[in-house]
Amino acid sequence: MKIVVCIKQVPETNDVTIDPVTHNLDRRGLAGVMNPFDKNAIELALTLKDSRDDVQVALLTMGPDDYAESLREGMAMGADEGYLLSDRAFAGADTLATGYVIAQALKKIDHADLILFGRQAVDADTGQVGPIVAEFLHQPQITYAASLRLSGANEVTAERLLEDTKQTLVAQLPAVVSVRSELNTPRYPTPRNIQLSFAKSLTVWHHDDLDLDDSRLGQAGSPTIVTKVYAPEPVKRELTPLTGTPSEAASQLIKALKERQLI
């Protein structure tokens, strides 16, 4: 079976600023790194590969050519091969247009039985691309998986943590799963795996390599538009004093927390 882990490259830090003149994000000097949550998905894939002889792990990302860095890093962790979806036509895509290209690429990869995502990217924080891809591929989805094991030749069993409920789910493959970061601790690339990774295959697919409807690509294929980007004003809090004896003050606090639905 083949596990495909979809990853994203993100700025090295979330400490971004707004250019005071252009009001655009100032990304100058920000190096790209693999989205940290995606490493949990790769670790899960590698754990499953360690548990069975017939598992191959592929990585897939969409972005400019330098996203190959993150594919190389994942292959140095132990993944077998990488796919980079890179074309000017894909640029400016929102989650829907991104999900479309990724889904079309996954259709071209033979036996992509299990498709994994990190819980969300640390830059845009949407977590939407996994479910979108699942829908486009007509596959079942398990989001926010807290554990996952292969429970049959063609079946996975996962635990999914909702805010106050733990679900146990069984999915027949192929399926799409996004994982929580508490699931595992990602391994580091070993010197040997780093050396081996240079011999591994990295396939670049451009626009013409995929079966695509151009109206669904990039900015034109994106229903959403960002109209304004700004740095939030620091939250100015107004202090409500709790007064009187400790008991009186505690009662005031309990009342306030109830009003805020915190207790």
Next chain:
Amino acid sequence: MSKPELWVIAERRLDHIEPTTQQLITKAKGLAGDQFNVVTILLEATTDHLEDELKAYGPDEIRVVRDDRFPTATDAEHADALQQLVEKYQPNSLLFGATITGRSIAPRLQAKLQTGLTADCLDLRFDDDTLVATKPSYGDNIMCEIICPDHRPQMATVRPNTFVATPAAGDATVTTDTVTFHPVDRLQVKAAVPVVNTATTVGDASRVVALGRGAASAATIANATKLAEKLGGRIGVSRPLTDQDRFTHDDQIGQSGNTIHPELIINFGISGAVQYLVGMQDSQTIVAVNSDERAPIFEVADYGYVGDAQAFMTALLAAFN
């Protein structure tokens, strides 16, 4: 012609309505004015009466679809049912709570409808009939306003506790509707059990009891443990307390420890050095208890008590009991 509809998709949490649903109804009513009808969509079992938990918030209509498979339905089954309703009523916009459930169903439905969805919004407004959604990015360091001008419906998930639910006068009409339930055999929910608190680190906790130098006695720590249990949260500490054996760097809040933004943090005996404040000042509700009224912690707090931390904690525990 009837007004276009603004939908709030009700979420179930075990046997109750998830509170974000009620918060969204209040917000939707404020947004709707005379322009929209606020309709709450509720998918429930035939024996449920979850609409009773929604009426008091005064949506114009509660549209209920009943099927005994809904309480354990998977994301794709929910999205399929909602798609049928969207195609029938053509609403202007759909609002979901940005809970794990909402953030799983909404993008699946988005893909079915081929429309725009903005995630984890912190504010919403209408510009004519265009929904302007404010969403944080880069770990809440940047805010984006996002619109979906040419596709309908418009969709957003909204971060829980962003808005306050307010009961409202008015009789919500409860109507029932039907959809065809299309089971997805390839995914089964085998079990669902309630869990009280899944936080393994202070960074995951939604409620934090924070202790500093002014709340470091064994008795205070014991009480703080009880308080954290009552709240379903965790203890966190400022740097000086990491010298104690029972706390580690993992428990530390601040620049050199964990940056946290829980729904609630109660700070006991913490003065609020800047290195500490940057690690917690984005928490949603901040309470501070300190004997020094000039302590900087009060400058970032929503509620403050000037006095002995131990005495206040004892009183708070008693008030809980």
